[in-house]
Amino acid sequence: MERSQIPRVKLGTQGLEVSKLGFGCMGLTGVYNAPVAEEDGVAVVRHAFDAGVTFFDTADAYGPHTNEVLLGKALKQLPREKVQVATKCGIAGFDANGMLVKGTPDYVRACCEASLERLAVDYIDLYYQHRIDQSVPIEETMGELKKLVEEGKVKYVGLSEASADTIRRAHAVHPITAVEMEWSLWTRDIEEEIIPLCRELGVGIVPYSPLGRGFFAGRATVQSIPSESLLSKHPRYNGENLEKNKILYTRLEELAAKYGCSPAQLALSWVLHQGDDVVPIPGTTKVKNLDDNIGAVKIKLSKEDLKEISAAVPAGEVAGSRVIGVLEPYSWRVANTPPPKPFTPSCCRTCATSRLLVSWDLKVQQETANKRRQLELPK
Template sequence: MAEEQMFQIPKVKLGTQGFEVSKLGFGCMGLTGAYNAPVPEDVGISIIKVAFSKGITFFDTSDVYGPKTNEVLVGKALKQLPREKIQLATKFGIVGVQPTGVVVNGTPEYVRVCCEESLKRLGVEYIDLYYQHRVDTSTPIEETMGELKKLVEEGKIKYVGLSEASPDTIRRAHAVHPITAVQMEWSLWTRDLEEEIIPLCRELGIGIVPYSPLGRGFFGGKAVVESLPANSVLASHPRFTGENFDKNKILYTRMENLAAKYGCTTPQLALAWVLHQGDDVVPIPGTTKIKNLDDNIGSLKVKLMEEDLKEISDAVPITAVEGSRTYDNMLQSTWKFANTPPKDAVV
């Protein structure tokens, strides 16, 4: 207990505009039902409060989680916490998900309406970090960013972020107003952003916020690998089904063996690998259990050298991962397809 009380989660800067957050964030999505059933409201509030008490100050939500109920839950938790010590991130842009794919809106009018509604649901006067959740490929990014810039000037948001944005979109957006953080899927088994996105973010001074840093829970513990709940949406995910899942389980076993060598749990080693990718990297794992929260925080105590990171990377070769990182109907909304038309091309 004394050691736990002594351990402090370090603070790091996201971007170059002065935004400081805890090195480990907390993704709130699962509290209102995403992969499994939602937890009772009092339990969700309690988990957020416990995370804060343990040093996590960076909380991530979105208007589409729930939908909308996640922001309400987070807002209720914030009422019981010191607002000035919290860094709150939420997102806009996803109108809905249809069998054919994700419906996205990035028009200036929609940006403003979403921001106003999120402020009300959250019960706050400002949002620290406001992301475009997915890119609207029919609206020039300059138009979306122009409205976000106005919201910054009005004090309704402090910093601007993008999620699943292409290199061209990131560069063009950053030219309108500084982008503080880019949120992307990044884990041991999802590393396609390392070639283009990460170098670009570092060139422009943009922080990186990995979502699903435990591979959508794949590296989160033996239970997921041994018996995926039948009601989980992951039961239809390409990497968690059929032969793909059977082959991917081999990767989990390798990580399990390595974790024993490093004296930590499998999820701690997987998360520590992400944490060690740079001081500008702040992963946001989520959980509905205090035990898992403690495990995630414990990953910050795992010290890895360059040769260790290579050994871990080699244990999960990206070419050995079977299945797409996303559902087929979500593929077109990922960063590789997220270019927007030139501003002068839209009449």
């Protein structure tokens, strides 16, 4: 398989160059499926690289931690300078109430140091805040990420599942290279606000779950979902919602036959055609599916083709929420943070105190002078 078949593109306007198609590593250590053997996971990553994929996405929350370790072992077999590694921090774990999200400066730094060690690399190409800590001003989180860039531990900074306001405020602290958001034929809610903002700011877009968490690859239609899989709890994969959504899959399947490709390839090609600044990161545990995804890069679609595909899967006909209920509070629509705290350096605080004392002294002098005038006393 020749590496030249996947073009390279600029992700954002800060200088990061990646393969037009990335690879999401999350599934290699199990989320919707059982983890694969380490050697098999490394082989999938190696196969992707040999086919021209150079952009690999992971996170400290995947596993947790084991996904970064697996990718780190795969990287030892690859030329580091030709690979772009994206990882994330911010998801500290889960409890009975849902996801634990942290964005404090000390936490961000500790996570970065730990990820560097697990990946066995000297720097991270693209470092995301995985979810937005709604209790910490984004300026504080970004301030620490900026320091990590200045120290050479991180090259570029990104956000995942961030609101428009958060993206704009973060970008004002340090340039955002990319935002990672869910975007596919059946999840298009970012098109109205987030995509225009990213293009205004020169921020790249990295769609995760571009195949609808495997839906357009045939999952839940031609494949069964294990009861232990997280997908069995997903709103779009349940009951009446699933039956309605199967109709959409059938439409896409019919269109794919017309275009001479698989439904997964057509769905992925639709995402790839959304712009040169769009780099999807589909994941898989099987080389066969990986090759199918890579084949989507070769498909050429016209504007009319894209309209036809969009019409086959109207966003308004998709049944069910895009996320499991307990994760709704962390979606981009509500991912806002408090306003930044007023910053007063210690030297300025001293100066401010001095100014206050001088002001108070002048006020006392003025009041004394007024009293003297009233009493017609000499000054």
